[in-house]
Amino acid sequence: MATLILRRTCLTLLAVSAAASPALAEDTIKVGALLAVTGPAAFLGSPEVKTLQMLVEEANARGGLGGKKVQLVVKDTGGSPEKAISFARQLIEEEKVFAIIGPSTSGETMAVKNLAEEGKTILLSCAAAEVIVNPVAKHVFNTPQKDRYAVVKIFQHMKKLGVTRIGLLSSNTGFGKAGKEQVERLAPEYGVQIAVNDVYDKAATDLTAEVTKLKAANVQALVNWSIEPAQAIVIKNARQLGLAIPIFQSHGFGNIQYVKAAGAAAEGVIFPAGRLLVAGGLSDQNPQKAVLLAYKKAYEARYGEEVSTFGGHAYDAFHILVKAVEQAGLDREKARAAIENMKGFVGTAGVFNLSPADHNGLDLGAFELLTVKDRRFVVLDR
């Protein structure tokens, strides 16, 4: 029997290795897309991969990158750090990609951060957590706005409203955790007391008990930090309990499907977000307007679904890479240095000014406070 196993294993391996020999052409440049296209984080990875496929096609139609055709190597991690590690190694060691765009979540990014650093491969993460770029790893960057600034935006507005006592809810994901930590860190600076600080399951189906806890603590505002459908459930439950306090959400709320899901309860929710969601309403002087409208139009025409800020992070990552290659050519180290010193790049998330000490490059101005009015996102009037 054991011989049989041996034979089968060998045959399988041979068949597999034969099937997998990549057609390596000299005139292509490979870019890895290490994204959670399916699985629990698919709402991030799906628009990200669609964006990249669209951009790569456009780039190749224009003659490629540095004179070479771009080949996008998509690896679907399904949101699993273990697969992210395996696939990052494949992309770095085997495919020898020029750069990797992704992963979609911060947990996966932290799992592959050292791999990219050791493999000297540019990694442009689409996840926001501060730990990705702090401490700085030479080859690791991220394109979403920093959680810290989202929190600052919220606290600034609270100060205006005179809110000093809040309830904080967050989901047990990397996104929720990163936001929770920033709220806890910055609250004293703004004289805000966190009276309730609870973490709920990302697959939560109802949050009435958690909201009851807030009601009992007499908080003046609710801050919820999550990226799952639970963020629409929590505002519904709060309104059902008659909680009339202001509700603040994170930039994870920037997807119109959550507004549709929460219906009447979504009205008046305040959250910080990039300007992609309100691109049409921006003044013509805004430097981002042209970029945002171009991306929105192209994406929505091609895929027939509304653009989300998450796809925008992949958009920014790809364009930062393109710009770096235009400046420094196809030398990986030079391109890395070009990214690190890139100034004034206008992306969907904001205007990027990177530096060796700041591998994100976005500042407080990248965020705008939005609210929901008549089931649509609008800029909050102040």
Place this chain on the structure above:
Amino acid sequence: MFAELFFQYLVAGLTYGAIYAIVAIGFNIIYNTTGIINFAQGEFVMLGGMTAVTLHERLRLPLPAAIAGAVLVTIGVGALIEVTFIRWLEKPSVLRMIVITIGVSILVREAALLLWGQDVRTLPYFTGDEVSSLSLLGARISPQVLWTLGTCAVAVAFLSAFFKFTMLGREMRACASNRDAAALCGLPTRNLVTLSFVLSAGIGALAGCVVCPITYTQYNVGTGLAIKGFTVAILGGLGDSVASIAAGLILGVVESFSVWVLPTAYKDAISISILLAILFLRPSGLFGAKGSR
């Protein structure tokens, strides 16, 4: 204030419990006929919700028609699954059935992803809207929770009557307690098993529709709901739908009150620990007869 809070947590617990209970009922129907647990039960719930949303939003069917349509479609899928994967097996072992139904649940979920994508969907509230609530002893409760509890009650009443008083129901029970003997008595055991899948798919789809406004639906909600439903079905004592509802409400209330006094991060760990302790003391479920396992 204390009493008001107490009732509010209780109501929150009932909300959780109603969701768990209505999912758990479906597990019992198939168990009652075949003695197996169908791990794809959660997918019936998902399919019900997703189909109803599609019928309501795309085909503009009124809500009751959309729900009826969703139940029918899911029944069709349930029958198809039984006929394709289960009907022709001869004396499958429990483990074999567990693995096959896990496989089926994965396939259904992936098919739903291809068909509907990963977006979150929802049905409108049956009465009122997202922010309306009724006042009950100082606590507030969404009318949809009452709809869910009501559906649970009607479903259980229907099933109890069906299994107790109709010939078909009795035949299905005979099939569960001894399939060989049932076959020897000339009962069409294979058809009875198909019927049990049809019934549980229908109940699952109905559950999916009625909880959809509360929980939303998405291609992957089935697994989480199935784990909770399975937990509740076991706790009540397998096969007993009334006990399932009681166990579901108990689990929901335990979870809700654990939120009151403890950090919610460990909500699942706490409720499961308590329930495990109960299981160790009463190995055949909260309401099961001793020794019937």
Place this chain on the structure above:
Amino acid sequence: MKSGSARYLQVSVFAAATVAVQLTAQVSGKAYFLTQLTMTAYATLVVVGLSLLMGYAGQISLGHAGFFALGGYTAAALTTWDLGPRRGQAIVAALARLHVLVLRPDPYGADVLTVHPWAAFACAVALTAAVAFVIGIPVLKLTGHYLAMATLGIGTILYSVALGTPSLGAADGISGVPPFQLVPGLQIGGSPSIRVQNYYLAWALVALSMLLLLNLIHSRVGRALRAIHAAEDAASAMGIDTARFKLRTFVLSAVLAAVAGVFSTHFNGGIGPSEASIMKSVKYLAIVAVGGMGSLWGSLTASAVLNFLSLRGYFGSFDDAVFGGILILVMLFSPDGILELDLRAALRSLLRKPRPTGES
């Protein structure tokens, strides 16, 4: 019954296969396959342990990923917890003097004082054994679906502790776990330069475990286990202490999972809560079923092939769908495991129409 020499022959053939695979990979220029093959080995270690538990002690477990994570998290937490700031404390100083603590540079250049991987390994194994022992006593009194529920519950608890505890990294898990220097010259770690030795270390661990398990199966203990599986009451009447044997098997298989967890964490440089999830446990269980319960070689083969293909990403976004499809096909046509597949019989039964009523 197989004789002792047959077992050694099997393991030798397996060892030869391991070498052959490595050489094939090297010659065909696919040396990097060894990375995924190494990760596969650690998953396989969990699977063979679970196969013993399910096939020989007749116990289902829907919580084995929890034990893998318990081992992995213990190792990860202890080897990344910087005790440098506490150097002044007597206990820390004493441990440092005993070389239980080591000073090492972290990836950003600073020096950190952490627990030696061997000490962390010992803690991980001891902790897992203790946990499995304590919960095994009540859990193993249950049977059938109730046992499945209890193990699912244990898995859920371990998962939510990993996911809910900030000092374990909560949702992000623990990263930056250092390589594990087994002896000078041999290191568990992910660097490409030590890829070959890691491949051999991982599969040698699997081979050793197989030898241990095969010897166990064919010893007095194994006969007792089989008797329990066949007819627990009869075995009990024959004077076999069924509870004790089941408990020992449970602890052994949990410890194997923990060992896999520790080594794989050092190899990957980290661990996350998804390693403890119920879906992961279900996957282990399903692979055992595909390989055939109680067929250790079958489980090993199923695990090696399925995990490798999945980790290579051959199925892309259809990874889960393919896995589900394989589960169903194997369970429908070859319920005793993929190695027992009788193609002709399967085809015959497929073509034969089901009789309208009743069954054999």
